[in-house]
Amino acid sequence: MLHVEVSKQLGDFSVEVAFTSEGRVTGLFGASGAGKTSLISMIAGLQKPDRGVISVDGEALDDTTKSLHIAVHQRRIGYVFQDARLFPHLDVRRNLDYGRRMNRLTRDPAQETRLNDMLNIGHLLDRRPGQLSGGERQRVALGRALLSRPRLLLLDEPLGSLDEDRKAEILPYLMRLRDEAGVPMVYVSHDPDELRQLASHIVMLKRGRVAAFGGTEVLPT
Amino acid sequence: MFEISPTEWTAVLLSLKVGVVATLLATPIAIALAWALARYEFWGKSVIDATVHLPLVLPPVVTGYLLLLTFGKRGLVGGWLADHLGIVFAFRWTGAALACGVMSFPLLVRPIRLSIEAVDRRLEQAASTLGASPWQVFATVTLPLALPGILAGMVLGFAKAIGEFGATITFVSNIPGETQTISSAIYSLIQTPDGDTAALRLVIVSIVMSMAALVTSEVFARRATRRLHGN
Numbered sequence: 187m188l189h190v191e192v193s194k195q196l197g198d199f200s201v202e203v204a205f206t207s208e209g210r211v212t213g214l215f216g217a218s219g220a221g222k223t224s225l226i227s228m229i230a231g232l233q234k235p236d237r238g239v240i241s242v243d244g245e246a247l248d249d250t251t252k253s254l255h256i257a258v259h260q261r262r263i264g265y266v267f268q269d270a271r272l273f274p275h276l277d278v279r280r281n282l283d284y285g286r287r288m289n290r291l292t293r294d295p296a297q298e299t300r301l302n303d304m305l306n307i308g309h310l311l312d313r314r315p316g317q318l319s320g321g322e323r324q325r326v327a328l329g330r331a332l333l334s335r336p337r338l339l340l341l342d343e344p345l346g347s348l349d350e351d352r353k354a355e356i357l358p359y360l361m362r363l364r365d366e367a368g369v370p371m372v373y374v375s376h377d378p379d380e381l382r383q384l385a386s387h388i389v390m391l392k393r394g395r396v397a398a399f400g401g402t403e404v405l406p407t
Numbered sequence: 408m409f410e411i412s413p414t415e416w417t418a419v420l421l422s423l424k425v426g427v428v429a430t431l432l433a434t435p436i437a438i439a440l441a442w443a444l445a446r447y448e449f450w451g452k453s454v455i456d457a458t459v460h461l462p463l464v465l466p467p468v469v470t471g472y473l474l475l476l477t478f479g480k481r482g483l484v485g486g487w488l489a490d491h492l493g494i495v496f497a498f499r500w501t502g503a504a505l506a507c508g509v510m511s512f513p514l515l516v517r518p519i520r521l522s523i524e525a526v527d528r529r530l531e532q533a534a535s536t537l538g539a540s541p542w543q544v545f546a547t548v549t550l551p552l553a554l555p556g557i558l559a560g561m562v563l564g565f566a567k568a569i570g571e572f573g574a575t576i577t578f579v580s581n582i583p584g585e586t587q588t589i590s591s592a593i594y595s596l597i598q599t600p601d602g603d604t605a606a607l608r609l610v611i612v613s614i615v616m617s618m619a620a621l622v623t624s625e626v627f628a629r630r631a632t633r634r635l636h637g638n
Contacts, residue, residue: 258532259544271527273548275551
């Protein structure tokens with residue numbers, strides 16, 4: 187369960203958002219500039235809310251009344267960025283293993299194999315990020331985030347920088363992850379079709395406010 | 408002509424030793440300072456920045472004299488270090504290393520700072536969302552990505568250190584076997600009648616060393632850049 191009740195002033199723009207989602211995939215929908223990225227940066231801990239509470243499964247990560255702000259690296263919230271952000275100096279294998287090493291987790295070869303198969307990245311392990319296509323990069327970024335064993339996965343327009351063919355290539359992987367990985371997700375997108383296929387709950391944002399909350403029926407057709 | 412005498416060898420080896428020690432000790436300090444200058448705004452930042460660059464623009468003899476005043480046997484810091492830790496700089500090779508370290512410091516800091524500034528902060532953010540603490544981010548992302556600049560700075564600093572003359576001779580004089588580096592040896596030989604051939608030999612040696620340093624830095628930088636572009 188994800189509970190968010192935050193406000194933040196960003197120059198002339200302010201984000202004031204409250205919602206609670208039990209969904210396996212919560213879709214954050216809105217035009218660019220609606221505050222989607224600000225909101226998930228706050229959930230990730232990359233930005234601090236001016237006021238408010240963020241909690242995951244009842245555990246508070248931010249609570250400004252108690253001056254509580256859990257640091258990004260201690261939140262165990264995975265983040266898949268639009269631009270993948272793979273480490274260019276590490277090969278795919280070491281990119282995938284990064285979260286495990288940083289959190290000093292024990293190796294789980296079964297999970298590694300399962301994810302490699304699920305994302306079809308097993309044949310890329312010895313390559314460098316520079317040698318991957320956009321779609322491959324995004325699949326590795328998904329695997330990397332999941333292998334850090336997060337309790338929540340944030341996806342910020344992971345298909346945003348891909349063309350239509352690549353999008354169609356990645357979507358099935360995302361649906362498999364949703365059904366098989368067992369990690370709740372927050373999925374940011376400005377594409378209603380994408381969200382209809384992936385999300386169960388929709389938070390619709392407009393100019394920093396929640397304009398609608400509900401099932402996929404709130405999405406514009 | 409190409410018979411290098413033992414005294415000349417001593418000077419060459421001393422220069423190398425001074426250069427290596429100065430570079431290795433100055434590099435961690437330079438990285439820490441470059442990091443602070445690249446990433447933080449703090450009170451007195453421009454003063455610190457200017458102070459770091461001062462040896463680049465001051466007459467070397469002035470830097471040497473200031474070192475003598477500070478780190479000499481009766482100097483404020485030098486006296487304390489000699490009394491309490493037994494570290495003496497004045498007229499020792501350690502003093503030559505200190506002088507070379509100070510003189511080459513701006514050349515070290517600058518490329519390191521630029522390369523830290525060039526590191527994509529978004530990669531650091533990605534690392535922290537994967538559970539890396541700020542120190543881990545620095546060690547596993549920032550530092551490796553800044554490596555070309557760090558190596559370039561080290562080689563440049565080393566080349567400057569082995570060639571340093573003015574500050575060294577002012578601070579620790581020109582004692583064969585102790586503080587006579589290749590530069591001060593050349594200077595002495597030019598002052599000596601019939602020293603021309605020997606001076607020329609050392610000139611050739613120093614050209615070869617400097618060229619080697621520059622080529623090495625180029626090779627390192629290229630290799631590191633290739634690594635960073637992920638190919």
